[in-house]
Amino acid sequence: GGWEQIPQQAYQLTLGNTSPAVVQLKRRLISSGDMPLVEYANDVFDAETDRAVRKFQARHGLVVTGQIDEPTWYAMNVPAETRLQQLYLNYTRVQNMAAKLNPRYVVVNIPAATIEAVNDGMVEQRHTAVVGRVDRATPIMASNIHQINFNPYWHVPKSLVRQDLTKYMLQNPNYLTEQNIFIYDGSGNKIDPQTINWANISDREVNYMYRQEPGAANSMGHCKINFYNPYDCYLHDTPGKELFGENARFHSSGCVRVDNVNKLVNWLLRDNGDWDQFKVDSTFDSLQRLDVEVKAKVPIHTTYITAWANRQGTVSFRDDVYKFDEQGKVSFG
Incomplete structure (x- = not known):
C-alpha cells in the first residue's frame, strides 16, 4: 500500500495551474482520502484539487492556503508507513x-x-x-x-534575566522603561537600570526582582x-x-x-x-x-x-x- 511521493515540480502549485505534477498530486490526495476517486486524473489544478489540498492542510494543522507551499509539500511526502x-x-x-x-x-x-x-x-x-x-x-x-x-504583574524569571534581558538592554538601554519593567532589591528599594553593567551582570543583580506592571x-x-x-x-x-x-x-x-x-x-x-x-x-x-x-x-x-x-x-x-x-x-x- 502507501502513496507515491509528489515531485519537486509540485511545489507552489495553486488553483488554475497546469502541470504534469498535478497528476501525481491528485493521486497522492486520492490515496489519503482527501480527494474523491476519479477514473482519470488530468494535469489541471481545478476547484476539486484546491478543495482537497485545503482539506489536507487542515488535517495537518497547516495554514489553509490551497497552495503547495513548503510545509504542505513536506507533509505530503511523509511515507504512509x-x-x-x-x-x-x-x-x-x-x-x-x-x-x-x-x-x-x-x-x-x-x-x-x-x-x-x-x-x-x-x-x-x-x-x-x-x-x-x-x-x-x-x-x-x-x-x-x-x-x-x-x-x-509579571515577575521575570531569573533564567530570562540572564539569557534575554541582558541582551535586550545592551541593544536598547531604555528597554526596561519602555516595557514598564521595574527592578527592586531584597529590601524593596527601586534600582536604577543604568547602575547595572548589563555586559557583566552579577549574581546579586540577577537575583533582584524584575517586575512588569499590569497593562497592554x-x-x-x-x-x-x-x-x-x-x-x-x-x-x-x-x-x-x-x-x-x-x-x-x-x-x-x-x-x-x-x-x-x-x-x-x-x-x-x-x-x-x-x-x-x-x-x-x-x-x-x-x-x-x-x-x-x-x-x-x-x-x-x-x-x-x-x-x-x-x-x-x-x-x-x-x-x-x-x-x-x-x-x-x-x-x-
Missing part, C-alpha cells in the same frame, strides 16, 4: 491517558499547539495556543487549575491561569497575538499562551456563580489586579499527541517537534 507508526504510537498514548480523565477537563496538545475545554466527552471550546520551543519545552503533566490572576504590554496580557506544578508553568494571555496565525507555534519558554483566553476564563469560572463573559471582559479592560480562586478546580492535562481521528473518522497528524515519536515514548511518568 511512518504515518501508520504514528497512529499506533499515539493510540497507546491516548489509551494510557483516557483512564485518568474526569468528565470535565482542559487538555493542551503540545504538537498541535491547541487547547480544548472538554465536558462530558464534548469539546465545548477550542483555542489556538503557543507552546514551548524545543530548547524550552512545555512539560507533560496532569494538575488542577485553581486560580485566575486578572491583570497580573505585559507579557502575561490580561490574565494568568494557575495550576499546581513544580515547573513554574501556567496558561496566560499575551500582547503578541500575531503568533497565533503561524503554522509552527513553538515560541514560548515553556508556558502556554492562549488565544481568546477570556472565553476560557469564563468557562473555568462558571461554577463560581458570580462570573459571566461580560464580567470577565470588563475586568480585563479595567486593568484591576484581582485574584480569583477557581471553585471547580478543573483538571488540566498537557499532552503529546501527534496523530488522532475524530468521530467522523478524519485522521489528523502533527509534526514530532520534541522527537518523542522518534524515541517511541508512550508514557510520560
Whole structure:
C-alpha cells in the first residue's frame, strides 16, 4: 500500500495551474482520502484539487492556503508507513491517558499547539495556543487549575534575566522603561537600570526582582491561569497575538499562551456563580489586579499527541517537534 511521493515540480502549485505534477498530486490526495476517486486524473489544478489540498492542510494543522507551499509539500511526502507508526504510537498514548480523565477537563496538545475545554466527552471550546520551543519545552503533566490572576504583574524569571534581558538592554538601554519593567532589591528599594553593567551582570543583580506592571504590554496580557506544578508553568494571555496565525507555534519558554483566553476564563469560572463573559471582559479592560480562586478546580492535562481521528473518522497528524515519536515514548511518568 502507501502513496507515491509528489515531485519537486509540485511545489507552489495553486488553483488554475497546469502541470504534469498535478497528476501525481491528485493521486497522492486520492490515496489519503482527501480527494474523491476519479477514473482519470488530468494535469489541471481545478476547484476539486484546491478543495482537497485545503482539506489536507487542515488535517495537518497547516495554514489553509490551497497552495503547495513548503510545509504542505513536506507533509505530503511523509511515507504512509511512518504515518501508520504514528497512529499506533499515539493510540497507546491516548489509551494510557483516557483512564485518568474526569468528565470535565482542559487538555493542551503540545504538537498541535491547541487547547480544548472538554465536558462530558464534548469539546465545548477550542483555542489556538503557543507552546514551548524545543530548547524550552512545555512539560507533560496532569494538575488542577485553581486560580485566575486578572491583570497580573509579571515577575521575570531569573533564567530570562540572564539569557534575554541582558541582551535586550545592551541593544536598547531604555528597554526596561519602555516595557514598564521595574527592578527592586531584597529590601524593596527601586534600582536604577543604568547602575547595572548589563555586559557583566552579577549574581546579586540577577537575583533582584524584575517586575512588569499590569497593562497592554505585559507579557502575561490580561490574565494568568494557575495550576499546581513544580515547573513554574501556567496558561496566560499575551500582547503578541500575531503568533497565533503561524503554522509552527513553538515560541514560548515553556508556558502556554492562549488565544481568546477570556472565553476560557469564563468557562473555568462558571461554577463560581458570580462570573459571566461580560464580567470577565470588563475586568480585563479595567486593568484591576484581582485574584480569583477557581471553585471547580478543573483538571488540566498537557499532552503529546501527534496523530488522532475524530468521530467522523478524519485522521489528523502533527509534526514530532520534541522527537518523542522518534524515541517511541508512550508514557510520560
